[in-house]
Amino acid sequence: MKKTSTSVLPAGGALGDEPLLAVDDLHVEFVTRQGVVKAVNGVSYSLNPGETLAVLGESGSGKSVTAQAIMGILDMPPARIPRGEVRFRGTDLLRLPEDARSQVRGQRVAMIFQDALSALNPVFTVGSQIGEMFRVHRGASRRDAEKKAVELMDRVRIPGARQRVHDYPHQFSGGMRQRIMIAMSIALDPEVLIADEPTTALDVTVQAQIMELLAELQRESNMGLILITHDLGVVADVADKIAVMYGGRIVENALVHDIYRAPAHPYTKGLLDSIPRVDQKGQELYAIKGMPPNLLAMPSGCAFHPRCPYRQDNCVTEAPPLYEIGPTRSSACHYWREVLDGSHG
Amino acid sequence: MSRYIIRRLIQAIPVLLGATLLIYAIVFALPGDPIAALMGEKRMDPNLVDIMREQYHLNDPFLVQYWYYLVGLFGGDFGKTFAGVPVTDIMAGKFQVTINLAMTALVMEAVIGVGLGLYAALRHGRAQDSMVLASTLVLISIPTLVTGFVLQLLLGVKVGLFPVAGVTDGWRSYLLPGFVLAGTSIAYLTRLTRTSLVETLRADYIRTAVAKGLPRRRVVGRHALRNALIPLITYLGADLGTLMGGAVITETIFNLPGIGQQLFSSVYLREQSVVVGIVTVLVLIYILANLIVDLLYAVLDPRIRYE
Ligand SMILES: Nc1ncnc2c1ncn2[C@@H]1O[C@H](COP(=O)(O)OP(=O)(O)O)[C@@H](O)[C@H]1O
Ligand code: SF4
Ligand SMILES: [Mg+2]
Numbered sequence: 001m002k003k004t005s006t007s008v009l010p011a012g013g014a015l016g017d018e019p020l021l022a023v024d025d026l027h028v029e030f031v032t033r034q035g036v037v038k039a040v041n042g043v044s045y046s047l048n049p050g051e052t053l054a055v056l057g058e059s060g061s062g063k064s065v066t067a068q069a070i071m072g073i074l075d076m077p078p079a080r081i082p083r084g085e086v087r088f089r090g091t092d093l094l095r096l097p098e099d100a101r102s103q104v105r106g107q108r109v110a111m112i113f114q115d116a117l118s119a120l121n122p123v124f125t126v127g128s129q130i131g132e133m134f135r136v137h138r139g140a141s142r143r144d145a146e147k148k149a150v151e152l153m154d155r156v157r158i159p160g161a162r163q164r165v166h167d168y169p170h171q172f173s174g175g176m177r178q179r180i181m182i183a184m185s186i187a188l189d190p191e192v193l194i195a196d197e198p199t200t201a202l203d204v205t206v207q208a209q210i211m212e213l214l215a216e217l218q219r220e221s222n223m224g225l226i227l228i229t230h231d232l233g234v235v236a237d238v239a240d241k242i243a244v245m246y247g248g249r250i251v252e253n254a255l256v257h258d259i260y261r262a263p264a265h266p267y268t269k270g271l272l273d274s275i276p277r278v279d280q281k282g283q284e285l286y287a288i289k290g291m292p293p294n295l296l297a298m299p300s301g302c303a304f305h306p307r308c309p310y311r312q313d314n315c316v317t318e319a320p321p322l323y324e325i326g327p328t329r330s331s332a333c334h335y336w337r338e339v340l341d342g343s344h345g
Numbered sequence: 346m347s348r349y350i351i352r353r354l355i356q357a358i359p360v361l362l363g364a365t366l367l368i369y370a371i372v373f374a375l376p377g378d379p380i381a382a383l384m385g386e387k388r389m390d391p392n393l394v395d396i397m398r399e400q401y402h403l404n405d406p407f408l409v410q411y412w413y414y415l416v417g418l419f420g421g422d423f424g425k426t427f428a429g430v431p432v433t434d435i436m437a438g439k440f441q442v443t444i445n446l447a448m449t450a451l452v453m454e455a456v457i458g459v460g461l462g463l464y465a466a467l468r469h470g471r472a473q474d475s476m477v478l479a480s481t482l483v484l485i486s487i488p489t490l491v492t493g494f495v496l497q498l499l500l501g502v503k504v505g506l507f508p509v510a511g512v513t514d515g516w517r518s519y520l521l522p523g524f525v526l527a528g529t530s531i532a533y534l535t536r537l538t539r540t541s542l543v544e545t546l547r548a549d550y551i552r553t554a555v556a557k558g559l560p561r562r563r564v565v566g567r568h569a570l571r572n573a574l575i576p577l578i579t580y581l582g583a584d585l586g587t588l589m590g591g592a593v594i595t596e597t598i599f600n601l602p603g604i605g606q607q608l609f610s611s612v613y614l615r616e617q618s619v620v621v622g623i624v625t626v627l628v629l630i631y632i633l634a635n636l637i638v639d640l641l642y643a644v645l646d647p648r649i650r651y652e
Contacts, residue, residue, distance in 0.1 A: 073555045106558030118549035122648055123571050136559055168647040184557070 019046040026084030054235035057245035110190035116177035120169040127165030133187035175206035264331035424618035443603035449523030462538020484532035582638030586631035
């Protein structure tokens with residue numbers, strides 16, 4: 001049997017003040033022909049056991065790159081991480097040697113992806129892909145690994161798991177494939193699960209079922225869940241807190257009910273206003289005007305200023321810091337008070 | 346699956362008929378008289394010529410001649426040469442030589458081409474990668490005739506590492522000609538392998554495999570390789586036919602008594618039955634190789650199903 005964890009990292013248990021996972025001032029850039037793309041510019045967020053953090057933002061805002069940096073699955077080069085820490089139970093994963101890090105990856109911090117069809121290997125049975133976690137990390141025999149795979153497929157409620165364990169990914173529906181991804185990711189009871197737009201490719205009804213499944217698995221295991229999405233509507237019921245990203249930065253951090261009651265950043269407000277609501281049926285949906293920022297030529301001052309209805313003169317020159325506006329809340333807007341008040345009224 | 350195989354074999358019949366008819370017609374249309382060609386400079390007895398013409402149906406119209414040939418063919422009879430030797434006897438030995446040569450070339454192509462391609466792909470964008478790419482370009486641009494004679498002279502005559510010509514040294518006789526025959530194919534397969542693995546390593550499921558915490562050798566050697574190999578199998582299978590057909594030059598340079606040489610002299614002698622016989626068997630080999638490739642494809646890629 002292989003070791004579950006290395007001596008470098010503390011095993012589970014009491015955490016003291018340190019969160020389960022803390023991303024701290026993370027910067028990620030890509031060296032490309034066009035120049036250095038600064039995809040993540042000082043992102044910080046944290047996660048505790050049993051907690052669900054929703055990371056929200058338009059496509060291209062750096063949500064996935066942040067997650068890939070946490071997992072250590074970025075291709076370096078072209079990617080590089082000039083600054084920042086990813087602390088898992090107090091240990092900075094970014095400074096860890098590769099062999100120690102690979103003991104964390106997939107076993108203690110796991111990830112699922114948006115498109116399960118392309119994320120699963122087409123030439124291996126789903127059973128062997130799930131069972132591989134036990135074969136490689138636990139030294140299980142082929143038979144034991146298959147038994148575990150069937151158990152996991154049962155657990156994520158795939159009908160007829162015992163027969164279907166020998167099927168290939170393309171033989172399943174989109175929702176079932178995402179369940180297989182989930183089964184594979186929770187195989188070794190990870191403490192953190194990162195779900196990168198797990199329902200974006202699915203029908204609305206299937207989306208709800210997958211979200212329900214994730215919430216249920218989390219309750220059973222008390223793992224921390226990072227739920228990446230560009231759809232605020234998806235996370236309302238399951239998330240505890242929300243980090244809103246724009247142009248590679250966090251622009252607002254808040255508990256989920258606070259943000260729904262009153263957003264403290266114009267971008268968050270724009271996102272909220274663009275969710276379809278029952279009482280507005282038939283009305284035209286609000287959409288934030290303008291385009292996401294070009295990472296190679298970021299706007300001066302506040303990156304959101306070209307699209308911001310609250311913009312004042314100093315926004316164009318002074319980049320707002322992430323203001324602490326409450327014990328569990330921060331906003332990167334000079335005029336967060338006005339935004340908050342405006343939201344109330 | 347077996348129904349698919351039967352259907353494919355039935356589909357092969359018109360292909361086979363078409364190919365034999367075409368070749369038969371071409372040889373028929375060649376100028377000159379086969380009996381005269383057989384006798385060479387010798388004067389011949391006109392009675393004997395008449396008997397031979399009758400025996401080989403040379404006085405009948407083209408389609409009748411072809412019909413006689415086909416009837417024999419389906420009974421497994423490839424006919425006789427004008428000298429009275431059964432064509433099957435001629436082909437058996439010659440095909441053995443060419444198959445040995447083509448198989449040697451195919452194995453070299455697979456081992457060297459896939460090996461170099463994987464090496465280049467794993468060092469994608471670095472100096473070693475560029476070096477492999479540059480050498481494949483060189484290999485592609487030099488004609489087989491040149492590589493053949495140069496290698497024969499260097500490694501065969503000067504260094505004496507390999508037999509210079511002929512098939513008297515057993516399997517060693519085939520090494521150098523095999524390499525010469527495989528030359529361009531090795532280069533193409535190297536490039537194909539490299540592209541295939543580089544593309545595969547970019548796939549989403551590779552990112553998943555990394556995120557599962559699998560060691561790199563497992564990510565590459567199992568998850569990537571299994572997928573990257575699929576297009577290579579097709580290429581190799583299709584290439585078997587090309588190698589057998591392309592053996593003429595190599596057989597000539599290294600004086601190997603294979604079908605290439607035989608085809609050459611039989612066309613010269615208007616030995617219709619030999620030419621058509623050889624081509625028929627070549628077409629058959631080609632069809633079978635493609636069928637095997639398609640079946641292998643279904644084994645390697647579960648998304649493909651044949652009914
Ligand atoms: N390999 C790469 N090379 C260059 N730029 C990249 C690469 N990967 C991501 N990016 C850039 O980083 C930015 C953030 O991407 P991502 O984190 O995937 O956004 P999202 O919030 O939609 O998940 C995008 O603008 C993207 O163009
Ligand atoms: S800092 Fe200015 S431009 Fe930026 S979000 Fe706030 S009001 Fe808008
Ligand atoms: Mg993304």
